[in-house]
Amino acid sequence: MYVTLSSAFTPATAAPGVVPAPVPAQRRTVSAGAHLFREGDIATNIYEITAGVFRLTRVLDDGRRQVIAFGLPGDIIGFPNGTAHHSDCEAIQAGAVITHRRHALNTLEGDHDTHQRLLHAALREISAMQDHLMMLARKSALEKVASFLVTLSERIGKSREGLTRCALPMSRADIADFLGLTIETVSRTLTRLRKAGVIAFDRAQTVLIKDMDALVSAAQGRD
Amino acid sequence: MYVTLSSAFTPATAAPGVVPAPVPAQRRTVSAGAHLFREGDIATNIYEITAGVFRLTRVLDDGRRQVIAFGLPGDIIGFPNGTAHHSDCEAIQAGAVITHRRHALNTLEGDHDTHQRLLHAALREISAMQDHLMMLARKSALEKVASFLVTLSERIGKSREGLTRCALPMSRADIADFLGLTIETVSRTLTRLRKAGVIAFDRAQTVLIKDMDALVSAAQGRD
DNA sequence: CGTTTAATTGAAGTTCATCAATGAGAGTGG
DNA sequence: CCACTCTCATTGATGAACTTCAATTAAACG
Numbered sequence: 001m002y003v004t005l006s007s008a009f010t011p012a013t014a015a016p017g018v019v020p021a022p023v024p025a026q027r028r029t030v031s032a033g034a035h036l037f038r039e040g041d042i043a044t045n046i047y048e049i050t051a052g053v054f055r056l057t058r059v060l061d062d063g064r065r066q067v068i069a070f071g072l073p074g075d076i077i078g079f080p081n082g083t084a085h086h087s088d089c090e091a092i093q094a095g096a097v098i099t100h101r102r103h104a105l106n107t108l109e110g111d112h113d114t115h116q117r118l119l120h121a122a123l124r125e126i127s128a129m130q131d132h133l134m135m136l137a138r139k140s141a142l143e144k145v146a147s148f149l150v151t152l153s154e155r156i157g158k159s160r161e162g163l164t165r166c167a168l169p170m171s172r173a174d175i176a177d178f179l180g181l182t183i184e185t186v187s188r189t190l191t192r193l194r195k196a197g198v199i200a201f202d203r204a205q206t207v208l209i210k211d212m213d214a215l216v217s218a219a220q221g222r223d
Numbered sequence: 224m225y226v227t228l229s230s231a232f233t234p235a236t237a238a239p240g241v242v243p244a245p246v247p248a249q250r251r252t253v254s255a256g257a258h259l260f261r262e263g264d265i266a267t268n269i270y271e272i273t274a275g276v277f278r279l280t281r282v283l284d285d286g287r288r289q290v291i292a293f294g295l296p297g298d299i300i301g302f303p304n305g306t307a308h309h310s311d312c313e314a315i316q317a318g319a320v321i322t323h324r325r326h327a328l329n330t331l332e333g334d335h336d337t338h339q340r341l342l343h344a345a346l347r348e349i350s351a352m353q354d355h356l357m358m359l360a361r362k363s364a365l366e367k368v369a370s371f372l373v374t375l376s377e378r379i380g381k382s383r384e385g386l387t388r389c390a391l392p393m394s395r396a397d398i399a400d401f402l403g404l405t406i407e408t409v410s411r412t413l414t415r416l417r418k419a420g421v422i423a424f425d426r427a428q429t430v431l432i433k434d435m436d437a438l439v440s441a442a443q444g445r446d
Numbered sequence: 447c448g449t450t451t452a453a454t455t456g457a458a459g460t461t462c463a464t465c466a467a468t469g470a471g472a473g474t475g476g
Numbered sequence: 477c478c479a480c481t482c483t484c485a486t487t488g489a490t491g492a493a494c495t496t497c498a499a500t501t502a503a504a505c506g
Binding site for chain 1: 484485486487
């Protein structure tokens with residue numbers, strides 16, 4: 001999940017009538033807290049997420065952490081650059097992935113359809129990261145948090161009667177590290193949105209978006 | 224040019240003995256200030272930079288601008304996502320590019336070597352942007368400016384007698400928008416490095432790095 | 447040489463981080 | 477079931493870093 005407003009993602013399920021992928025794509029389940037890969041691991045696979053929530057992080061020597069992306073069903077994660085991974089990928093909620101051999105992206109051998117899907121995912125990722133860059137560098141705390149809620153709710157929110165309910169599977173720390181803020185600022189900003197009547201909380205891990213228009217406005221700095 | 228310390232880039236020149244690219248790669252010169260493409264343009268080409276310096280930017284509705292990347296010789300720029308470009312690409316110094324049809328990335332028809340080069344460039348870009356994300360979100364002004372100078376000098380600096388001379392082809396405003404800072408902060412930070420004896424200036428557009436170790440330390444927050 | 451644009455420097459203001467304390471929720475064991 | 481603990485989230489007070497506004501200096505260009 002990248003904070004993009006343009007993330008039309010290609011589902012993993014092939015269209016009916018299409019020949020299924022030949023072989024080396026394997027399903028695999030991942031329990032909460034387990035790592036898909038770690039920094040330094042040889043990058044042999046690319047993962048297509050079918051269930052669960054994953055977190056892609058980089059850490060600086062001094063411990064400063066950046067969450068590069070959250071991976072949700074439909075996302076593809078773990079694009080290799082060179083032989084080793086430069087980030088950690090952990091399931092923050094039990095899930096499942098389809099494992100593609102790294103090969104499937106490089107060579108044309110194997111299933112052409114898969115190759116195309118992986119390639120397009122890579123290009124989409126570049127675009128999404130450009131949005132993320134913009135957000136990190138140029139948006140205020142309020143805009144960041146609002147953008148995050150809007151994007152997340154587009155992916156996993158359920159709307160009913162003008163109210164959108166959206167789980168926050170990740171901790172405040174994860175959100176903070178994704179947005180380039182501190183835990184405290186994230187919390188204060190959520191409180192601010194709550195007191196303004198834009199959102200409400202069920203538990204700390206479930207937002208109710210009461211005024212989506214206002215949230216979108218906040219995300220764009222129109223205030 | 225992305226602020227990466229790991230940007231081993233593949234040169235455009237094919238290894239001797241390799242069959243030259245079949246056809247639709249065209250050379251093209253671009254004068255300073257000219258656009259390679261603009262936001263909204265149909266993305267028909269991917270550009271391999273052979274000379275000059277390019278700037279890739281995104282702009283928000285309200286005018287806030289983010290420089291996504293600087294393109295230097297050896298870089299490949301303009302990866303498409305969907306049909307239209309989501310950013311502007313302008314030459315800030317007269318240059319030249321090899322124009323590849325967008326096609327060359329999608330299909331395998333045509334020159335396999337080119338396809339691989341483009342694909343690897345895309346993967347490298349994802350990795351580089353992850354570093355850039357980290358920098359924007361987690362580094363101080365000093366670290367950002369120092370990182371920028373280190374990375375730029377690795378690409379276009381000339382070392383002699385322990386002194387590295389490096390051109391800054393872009394304006395302070397461009398640097399600021401690349402690093403997520405203001406012009407003033409960039410200027411003040413450069414002054415600070417200058418007064419600390421780490422760098423010196425010839426003109427405003429040429430840095431002399433007097434103490435590379437100190438600069439690298441500053442880039443990593445060891446201070 | 448004068449005009450314009452870019453870069454530097456200064457002073458004041460804001461936003462966010464840091465430090466510190468409190469509160470809420472989940473799991474354990476009595 | 478109720479303390480107890482541990483973790484996570486919230487809230488408050490203070491301070492630092494960077495921005496903003498404003499002025500000055502330097503460089504580029506006709």
